[in-house]
Each structure stands twice: as structure tokens, then as C-alpha cells.
Amino acid sequence: MSVRNIIIIGSGPAGYTAAIYTARANLNPLLFEGYLSGGQLMNTTEVENFPGYPKGITGPEMMMQFKEQAARFNTEFLAQNCDAVDFTKRPFKIMAAQKEYLAKAVIIATGATAQYLGLPSEQRLIGKGVSGCATCDGAFFKGEKVAVIGGGDSAIEEALFLTRFASEVVLIHRRDALRASKIMQDRVLNHAKIKVYWNTVVTECMGDTRLEKLKLKNTKTNQEQQEPFGGMFLGIGHTPTTEIFKGHLELDHKGYIVTKGKTTHTSVAGVFACGDVQDSVYRQAVTAAGSGCAAAIDAERWLEGQ
Numbered sequence: 001m002s003v004r005n006i007i008i009i010g011s012g013p014a015g016y017t018a019a020i021y022t023a024r025a026n027l028n029p030l031l032f033e034g035y036l037s038g039g040q041l042m043n044t045t046e047v048e049n050f051p052g053y054p055k056g057i058t059g060p061e062m063m064m065q066f067k068e069q070a071a072r073f074n075t076e077f078l079a080q081n082c083d084a085v086d087f088t089k090r091p092f093k094i095m096a097a098q099k100e101y102l103a104k105a106v107i108i109a110t111g112a113t114a115q116y117l118g119l120p121s122e123q124r125l126i127g128k129g130v131s132g133c134a135t136c137d138g139a140f141f142k143g144e145k146v147a148v149i150g151g152g153d154s155a156i157e158e159a160l161f162l163t164r165f166a167s168e169v170v171l172i173h174r175r176d177a178l179r180a181s182k183i184m185q186d187r188v189l190n191h192a193k194i195k196v197y198w199n200t201v202v203t204e205c206m207g208d209t210r211l212e213k214l215k216l217k218n219t220k221t222n223q224e225q226q227e228p229f230g231g232m233f234l235g236i237g238h239t240p241t242t243e244i245f246k247g248h249l250e251l252d253h254k255g256y257i258v259t260k261g262k263t264t265h266t267s268v269a270g271v272f273a274c275g276d277v278q279d280s281v282y283r284q285a286v287t288a289a290g291s292g293c294a295a296a297i298d299a300e301r302w303l304e305g306q
């Protein structure tokens with residue numbers, strides 16, 4: 001079986017950038033895109049903060065362009081999910097769709113996904129009023145009253161975005177202080193369409209075929225109330241996609257891959273990580289792309305030293 005120089009797992013801005021760089025270094029990378037390529041940006045509408053697109057661009061369009069650029073320099077793509085890895089010896093082994101792939105170096109760029117509260121009633125109503133992505137689903141809630149859960153930058157960004165469609169937005173936060181940056185706090189607290197319910201948690205999502213009401217509990221008084229809502233959006237953080245790496249690489253307490261210092265080196269020499277799978281702080285397309293470039297350079301230098 002042939003041994004590839006580099007296998008890249010993941011097809012967001014980090015994975016595609018790593019592919020562009022390693023392909024241009026003549027390393028002929030193989031990139032596992034997953035069944036759904038493009039990562040989280042496929043769920044966004046307009047991207048206005050990626051330098052080089054002064055008029056903005058949609059997330060899916062931008063990912064198509066990233067892929068096109070990676071293809072131009074001979075990246076090979078496979079639209080498959082990786083099911084398992086073996087990093088105990090070299091060449092590294094990656095299993096996908098019951099086939100085995102071997103590589104001298106691996107770059108992981110599997111990203112992260114939105115977190116949910118974990119209530120059974122919430123799970124039942126996902127796609128029926130409950131959503132993990134305001135930018136994807138917000139437009140379906142024209143004229144409705146919607147709730148956004150969380151007190152960080154993501155929740156506030158979602159709340160502000162939803163004011164374009166909803167008649168009223170209620171930010172529901174479990175504490176009495178927001179975690180978000182000051183500028184974002186000011187925007188949400190001064191917005192005519194946004195109300196904040198402090199010290200409040202959702203205990204049940206109610207409705208048969210669609211979300212109709214939320215059962216809310218005040219954490220200070222323990223008082224419960226039901227209130228009509230047409231939509232509920234989660235903004236409570238993300239979970240890194242690291243299930244298949246558990247036990248193979250060092251992960252932090254939240255499951256993010258640990259990288260060494262300012263580099264993209266993981267706990268296994270020859271395995272590198274970039275993008276949201278190792279970054280719970282910045283989580284931006286441009287920072288993910290930047291770390292994809294760093295991973296490619298780290299991998300290239302490491303291979304050269306072997």
C-alpha cells in the first residue's frame with residue numbers, strides 16, 4: 001500500500017489552507033473532506049470579516065474558492081469521514097469507509113460543532129424551532145419572538161443577527177453578568193428589540209410539532225414560568241470534533257487537541273492540529289486559515305528532518 005506524505009483531515013478554512021500550502025510544497029496531500037465538506041462556514045450567510053473580500057462573500061462560496069485553490073496545486077480529495085486512526089507507529093494509519101490509508105504526517109483540522117443544552121424536549125424540536133445556528137435559520141423566524149441562550153460573544157452575535165428578522169429577541173442567560181466583550185455587551189443591552197432575562201435557564205422546550213413555548217426557571221427564586229417563543233437559538237459554545245482522537249492524542253479538559261507552544265505540533269511527533277479543533281478562543285475563519293498555514297509549514301519542516 002502506498003504511503004502518502006501528508007493526509008489532512010477536515011475541510012474548513014484550516015484544512016483547505018493546509019492543503020494549499022502542502023500541495024504547493026509538492027507534498028501531494030490527500031484531504032478527507034468528510035461527508036459534508038466546508039465545515040461550519042457552510043452554515044453561515046455573509047462573511048464580512050475575511051480580509052480580501054471587501055464586499056463580503058457567503059460562507060459556502062468562500063469554501064468553494066478555498067477548495068478550488070487547493071485543487072489547483074494537486075490536492076486529492078475524498079468526500080469521506082475518517083472512522084479511526086492509529087498513531088502508535090509510523091507510517092500513521094487512518095481508516096475511512098472500511099479502507100486503510102497510510103501517511104508519513106497527518107494534519108488534523110476537524111473543527112468544532114455547536115453545543116446544545118441536552119434536554120430531551122430540545123433534541124426532539126431541533127429543526128422545528130430549535131436551532132444551533134442563527135445565521136443558517138434566522139430568516140425562517142420573520143416576525144416571531146425568539147430566544148437566544150448564552151452570555152458569550154456567540155450568543156450576542158446571534159441575538160443581534162436575529163433582530164433583522166424576529167419581532168423580539170430575548171437573551172436568556174444563566175448568570176447575572178455577560179461573558180461577552182464589552183462592545184458586544186453594549187450593543188445588546190442598548191438594542192430596542194432585545195431583552196435580557198438574567199439568572200434564567202430553560203428547563204423544557206414545549207410544543208408538539210414545533211416549538212411553541214419555553215419553560216423557564218429563575219435560578220435565584222426557583223420560580224418557573226412558561227412563555228411563548230417561536231424559536232430558540234443556542235449560543236452556549238462549541239464541542240471540538242475529536243471523538244476519534246481520544247486516547248491517541250493529548251486533549252484538554254474540554255476535548256480540544258493540545259498543541260505545543262506557538263506551534264501546531266500535537267503530543268505525537270508527525271501529527272499536527274490546526275483551526276477550531278485546537279482553538280476555543282479565537283474561532284474565526286481567518287485565524288483557522290492562519291493556523292492551517294502554520295500546520296503545513298510545521299509538517300513540511302518535520303518531514304524534511306526525517
Ligand code: NAP
Nearest residue numbers: 150151152153154155174175179235236237280281282283
Ligand atoms: P463562551 O465564551 O464560552 O460563552 C458561552 C456562554 O454560554 C457563556 O455565557 C456560558 O455561561 C453559557 N453556557 C454554557 N453552557 C451553558 C449551559 N449548559 N446552559 C446555559 N448557558 C450555558 O462561548 P462563545 O460565545 O461561543 O465564544 C467562544 C470564543 O469565541 C470566545 O473567546 C469569544 O470571544 C469568541 N467569539 C468571538 C466573536 C467575535 O469577536 N465576533 C464571536 C463569537 C465568538 P457562563 O457565562 O455562565 O459560563
